[in-house]
Amino acid sequence: MICALASAVCFGTASVFQAVAARGTTAGSGSGSGSGSGGSGGSGVDARLLLRVLTQWRYLLGLALDGLGFLLELVALRTLPIYTVGAALAATLAVTAVVAAPVLGTRLQRAEWLAVAVVCGGLALLALSSGTEGHRAGTPALRIGVLVFAVAVLAVGALAGRLPDRARAAALGLGAGLGFGVVEVAVRLIDGFGPADLLTNPATYALLIGGAAAFLLLTSAFQRGSVTTATAGMVIGETLGPAVVGVAWLGDRTREGLTPLTVAGFALAVAGALALARFGEAPVAHPDAPAAEPGPAAEVAERP
Incomplete structure (x- = not known):
């Protein structure tokens, strides 16, 4: 549980460092290209901005924290039920x-x-009531099914990119969450780390494809629609589906007699994270722009 929470701390802090680096680069560029939310043409990707931001120590520190967070997530997934790790990762937004x-x-x-407190309370309930990870290794059919699902997430996500703006952000965010969910399940389906074991296990390829699909879809969602909407979709996708798989097929259970407490903790953690979805967005403002009024409805008109 400590690894799962430390992973959330790493991911959440990394997002802030990367946001600071991106905002500083945008402000220092001095260009007004692409201003306004209704600009025409292009995907919003600025390759020169990416090159500039990679030279900033804050951004590199954020990447290092992401890597450490992923390693901690792997440890947590090998020792805790998937539903517990998923809820802890949703706490990244808190x-x-x-x-x-x-x-x-x-x-x-x-x-x-209050939402931050709800997330913390939900995680506390999960820590008290969740059992150890299930000991089922997963059938060959489940491994193949997870691989097929990972490919389907990537394919359907590509089609979702053609939807209207609001629906597109929600669909791409949900697809990204499902991709991250594939990673969570695939880690549990890898029972050997020798070269032969990894190369012959469909879950290995599901992990790689699911992770790549999640990154691509989430990046597209952030560039082309409401990041708040995309983040909410991601939280739902990466928590609910994997939790069901862990309980139904991998033997994840709660402590004896504490199932209602676990369900309540999971629901509170996810609900609190959804209430904080706007913090999946990196605030960016021009130096001469007036400060925006804070509040849950605050949206960013221009993003790096």
């Missing part, structure tokens, strides 16, 4: 919200502080 308040100049409303 970490981002708290860290972003002083660093990025955002302000948490009373309702958002």
